[in-house]
Amino acid sequence: MYRINENYLNLQGSYLFSTIGRKVSAFQTANPDVPVIRLGIGDVTQPLPPSVITALHKAVDEMASAETFRGYAPDLGYEFLRSAIADNDYKARGCDISADEIFVSDGAKCDSGNIQEIFSDDCRIAVCDPVYPVYVDSNVMAGRTGLFDPAAGNYSRVIYLPCTADNDFVAELPSEVPDIIYLCFPNNPTGAAITRERLQTWVDYANKNGSLIIYDAAYEAYIADETLPHSIYECDGAETCAIELRSFSKNAGFTGLRLGFTVVPKALTCGDVSLNSLWARRHGTKYNGAPYIVQRAGEACYSEAGKAEIRELVGYYMENARLIREGLTAMGYTAYGGVNAPYIWLKTPDDMKSWDFFDYLLEKAHVVGTPGSGFGAHGEGYFRLTAFGTHENTRAALDRIRTL
Amino acid sequence: MYRINENYLNLQGSYLFSTIGRKVSAFQTANPDVPVIRLGIGDVTQPLPPSVITALHKAVDEMASAETFRGYAPDLGYEFLRSAIADNDYKARGCDISADEIFVSDGAKCDSGNIQEIFSDDCRIAVCDPVYPVYVDSNVMAGRTGLFDPAAGNYSRVIYLPCTADNDFVAELPSEVPDIIYLCFPNNPTGAAITRERLQTWVDYANKNGSLIIYDAAYEAYIADETLPHSIYECDGAETCAIELRSFSKNAGFTGLRLGFTVVPKALTCGDVSLNSLWARRHGTKYNGAPYIVQRAGEACYSEAGKAEIRELVGYYMENARLIREGLTAMGYTAYGGVNAPYIWLKTPDDMKSWDFFDYLLEKAHVVGTPGSGFGAHGEGYFRLTAFGTHENTRAALDRIRTL
Numbered sequence: 001m002y003r004i005n006e007n008y009l010n011l012q013g014s015y016l017f018s019t020i021g022r023k024v025s026a027f028q029t030a031n032p033d034v035p036v037i038r039l040g041i042g043d044v045t046q047p048l049p050p051s052v053i054t055a056l057h058k059a060v061d062e063m064a065s066a067e068t069f070r071g072y073a074p075d076l077g078y079e080f081l082r083s084a085i086a087d088n089d090y091k092a093r094g095c096d097i098s099a100d101e102i103f104v105s106d107g108a109k110c111d112s113g114n115i116q117e118i119f120s121d122d123c124r125i126a127v128c129d130p131v132y133p134v135y136v137d138s139n140v141m142a143g144r145t146g147l148f149d150p151a152a153g154n155y156s157r158v159i160y161l162p163c164t165a166d167n168d169f170v171a172e173l174p175s176e177v178p179d180i181i182y183l184c185f186p187n188n189p190t191g192a193a194i195t196r197e198r199l200q201t202w203v204d205y206a207n208k209n210g211s212l213i214i215y216d217a218a219y220e221a222y223i224a225d226e227t228l229p230h231s232i233y234e235c236d237g238a239e240t241c242a243i244e245l246r247s248f249s250k251n252a253g254f255t256g257l258r259l260g261f262t263v264v265p266k267a268l269t270c271g272d273v274s275l276n277s278l279w280a281r282r283h284g285t286k287y288n289g290a291p292y293i294v295q296r297a298g299e300a301c302y303s304e305a306g307k308a309e310i311r312e313l314v315g316y317y318m319e320n321a322r323l324i325r326e327g328l329t330a331m332g333y334t335a336y337g338g339v340n341a342p343y344i345w346l347k348t349p350d351d352m353k354s355w356d357f358f359d360y361l362l363e364k365a366h367v368v369g370t371p372g373s374g375f376g377a378h379g380e381g382y383f384r385l386t387a388f389g390t391h392e393n394t395r396a397a398l399d400r401i402r403t404l
Numbered sequence: 405m406y407r408i409n410e411n412y413l414n415l416q417g418s419y420l421f422s423t424i425g426r427k428v429s430a431f432q433t434a435n436p437d438v439p440v441i442r443l444g445i446g447d448v449t450q451p452l453p454p455s456v457i458t459a460l461h462k463a464v465d466e467m468a469s470a471e472t473f474r475g476y477a478p479d480l481g482y483e484f485l486r487s488a489i490a491d492n493d494y495k496a497r498g499c500d501i502s503a504d505e506i507f508v509s510d511g512a513k514c515d516s517g518n519i520q521e522i523f524s525d526d527c528r529i530a531v532c533d534p535v536y537p538v539y540v541d542s543n544v545m546a547g548r549t550g551l552f553d554p555a556a557g558n559y560s561r562v563i564y565l566p567c568t569a570d571n572d573f574v575a576e577l578p579s580e581v582p583d584i585i586y587l588c589f590p591n592n593p594t595g596a597a598i599t600r601e602r603l604q605t606w607v608d609y610a611n612k613n614g615s616l617i618i619y620d621a622a623y624e625a626y627i628a629d630e631t632l633p634h635s636i637y638e639c640d641g642a643e644t645c646a647i648e649l650r651s652f653s654k655n656a657g658f659t660g661l662r663l664g665f666t667v668v669p670k671a672l673t674c675g676d677v678s679l680n681s682l683w684a685r686r687h688g689t690k691y692n693g694a695p696y697i698v699q700r701a702g703e704a705c706y707s708e709a710g711k712a713e714i715r716e717l718v719g720y721y722m723e724n725a726r727l728i729r730e731g732l733t734a735m736g737y738t739a740y741g742g743v744n745a746p747y748i749w750l751k752t753p754d755d756m757k758s759w760d761f762f763d764y765l766l767e768k769a770h771v772v773g774t775p776g777s778g779f780g781a782h783g784e785g786y787f788r789l790t791a792f793g794t795h796e797n798t799r800a801a802l803d804r805i806r807t808l
Contacts, residue, residue, distance in 0.1 A: 001614030001615075002524075002527050002583035002584055002616045002674065003523065003524035003526070003583070003674065004522060004523060004524060004675075004677050004679070005521060005523055005525070005682075006524065008522065008682055008685060008686075009677070011685065018479070018688055041476065043475035043476045044475050045470065045475070046470060046473070047468050047469050047470050047473040048467045048468060048473070050468070053464060053465075053467065053468040056464045056467075056697070057461060057464055060457060060461055060464065061457075063451060063452045063457065063660065063661070064452060065451050066449065066450060066451050066794070069450070069451045069452070070660040071447035071449070071657075071659040072445070072447045072660060073660055075422070106662075107692050109690070109691070109692045110690060110691055110692060113689055113690030113691075114690060117409060117545070118408060118409050119406060119407065119408060120406075120407035120408060120409055120410065121409070122407070123406050123407060133689075134689060137689045138689060141521070141686070141690075179405065179406035179407070180406055209405075210405030211406060212406045253473075253475075255475040255692075256467065256475045256476060256477055256696045257467070257695050257696075258510075258692060258693070270406060270407065270408045271408075273408050275408070278409075281412060282412075282545070284422055285517055285537075285541045285542060285545070286513070286517030286518060286538070286542055286545075287513070287514055287517075288510070288511050288513040288659075288662060289660075289662070291660065291661050291695065291698060292661075293460070293661070293697075
């Protein structure tokens with residue numbers, strides 16, 4: 001008699017964004033004529049940049065002819081894309097990362113969920129609190145987190161790193177040494193950024209204690225402050241303690257196209273085992289490469305035209321971030337983030353619970369956001385709004401909130 | 405100090421097709437002027453069907469405009485594709501499978517590697533021998549297989565089901581009851597097909613013994629004999645014991661486009677836990693949907709024009725299968741498969757070892773095939789050729805083999 005992976009039963013409720021989706025659907029069913037504005041899930045709204053569209057059409061045409069048709073992609077990604085990434089995202093910023101340390105994938109969500117597979121099931125993980133749910137849930141599924149304590153809102157074996165207004169939403173070094181540390185900057189959900197100096201303390205800590213950092217840099221394109229690091233490899237010694245995740249979703253609008261990559265430096269070894277080789281083996285066995293046409297679309301993001309178009313796209317969303325942050329502040333809300341990140345993290349009024357504020361905003365203003373408590377215990381009393389709407393909807397949402 | 409998943413160290417060598425790739429590269433580097441014909445890895449060579457190309461261009465255009473742009477896809481796939489699959493692949497064949505039992509993915513390789521995650525780590529698996537390596541390797545990574553015994557060429561906890569000429573390459577029911585049984589028909593690598601009656605005995609066995617069948621039907625489009633089942637759900641009771649994997653790679657040529665799906669019936673429960681819900685949770689947490697444009701391409705495969713184009717494509721490759729099977733037989737080889745499957749499974753001449761025959765064929769005929777022993781101990785002394793080449797290359801390969 002076969003048995004299921006019982007760790008799944010230790011997951012709390014459904015995936016956060018599925019729950020939001022269901023609540024919004026229920027509201028829309030009950031109120032079919034009420035237009036809802038969605039500033040909840042971090043999905044983009046603007047079309048793909050022209051350079052990307054051109055590259056897609058061209059690649060589709062290649063697939064129509066036997067001479068230029070492409071079948072299975074190389075497991076780890078096409079050389080043309082891996083080289084463009086190495087040159088533009090790393091070498092141009094002084095990071096010594098080469099094409100064979102880059103693994104192309106169908107997105108940072110998949111990579112951030114799958115990366116834990118190459119580590120032992122008894123590793124203890126540390127996460128920021130609040131945190132993107134996939135880091136925790138994928139480790140729950142693997143049995144690393146211990147049981148959930150409903151009173152504390154925590155898993156017993158996870159080391160939570162509180163991110164609060166007191167520490168500018170940048171976690172302090174933990175008192176207990178974790179095996180694996182998840183960091184995400186610019187941060188989802190708080191919109192906080194990290195300085196190079198502060199990130200260097202994490203790298204030094206990891207190297208000293210034999211911890212591994214999984215650094216999610218999916219939002220690096222939103223960094224406005226030129227002194228902030230875009231990659232963890234801008235810190236000395238990161239190549240011996242850190243894996244970095246990147247995405248094309250939020251900079252180039254690939255949420256529906258699916259492309260991302262993971263950097264596993266060759267210098268990253270555990271004893272005499274190369275993590276680069278382990279991840280290559282994982283990719284080679286359980287993955288079959290991102291679509292050729294999508295990899296060509298990714299390559300187009302690194303052309304001069306593509307870069308300019310992406311800057312414009314990021315600028316469009318950052319104008320929303322400014323509108324939301326300044327608008328909410330003018331209304332008397334306390335709002336964080338939105339300067340180097342596309343997320344605004346606001347304190348709920350009158351100490352409302354996050355889900356209560358979610359329901360209140362949905363019912364009264366017909367605006368969808370994300371309850372902070374969905375990201376962890378320290379997110380309670382906070383609420384996330386995203387800058388990924390249209391200007392029109394963003395302004396309309398603020399007008400509605402203003403009337404509450 | 406973090407630790408790696410030591411199960412990875414229990415994997416044998418590199419992934420089969422990576423090894424072949426390296427051997428061919430080495431030969432090509434040493435012999436840059438020798439044209440090599442590849443009938444090894446099961447990659448297609450013909451361009452995407454016109455209906456698919458049209459659908460792709462149209463969907464790309466939609467992504468270029470804010471009004472029609474699509475961001476994150478539904479986790480489990482767009483309704484338009486799931487319905488087309490349910491109607492055409494299942495309801496049309498009398499199988500009671502509905503859209504919400506279908507999970508769209510980026511390919512059957514990923515699904516066949518990931519599906520084991522929802523089961524307990526102590527489940528014992530059974531595989532046919534020879535077998536597609538991903539089933540075993542993904543379970544090695546999860547720690548289910550026990551240690552590898554080099555003398556036997558087997559993992560200690562895996563139940564191997566010998567597939568030999570004596571049983572027409574269709575495994576007999578095992579004497580020890582496995583928890584999870586992997587079956588693949590039409591078979592990769594042997595090209596064998598299974599009758600409905602024989603498949604029914606497996607379904608009955610699984611239901612009686614509480615085993616789960618993972619049924620890989622990636623090659624169902626190649627079935628020529630109309631009496632053979634295309635889906636395991638053509639058997640009575642399969643909905644309570646079987647998950648089915650499907651692919652668009654081999655019928656519609658999507659190897660470089662990436663699209664597949666998994667069927668998890670709602671009637672499939674383990675105790676009171678729904679496997680459909682477990683897989684939905686896995687998909688929702690670690691996956692972010694197949695690209696919109698690729699799902700539209702998948703939908704086009706079910707249009708009348710698309711179906712006709714796919715029949716033509718399958719016919720093209722099956723003509724190669726016929727050429728290879730008949731050609732080799734005329735040369736005195738013993739060849740199996742190639743009638744309801746795009747693979748020909750041939751006995752090596754003079755009891756040569758599979759890898760010796762691989763090297764011999766590469767060096768003397770400059771033809772690449774796949775050593776049978778790479779698929780398991782009972783594949784030793786066999787060799788796989790695929791029908792996915794061009795007619796020209798297939799004929800040329802046979803001419804070269806004839807001169808040996």
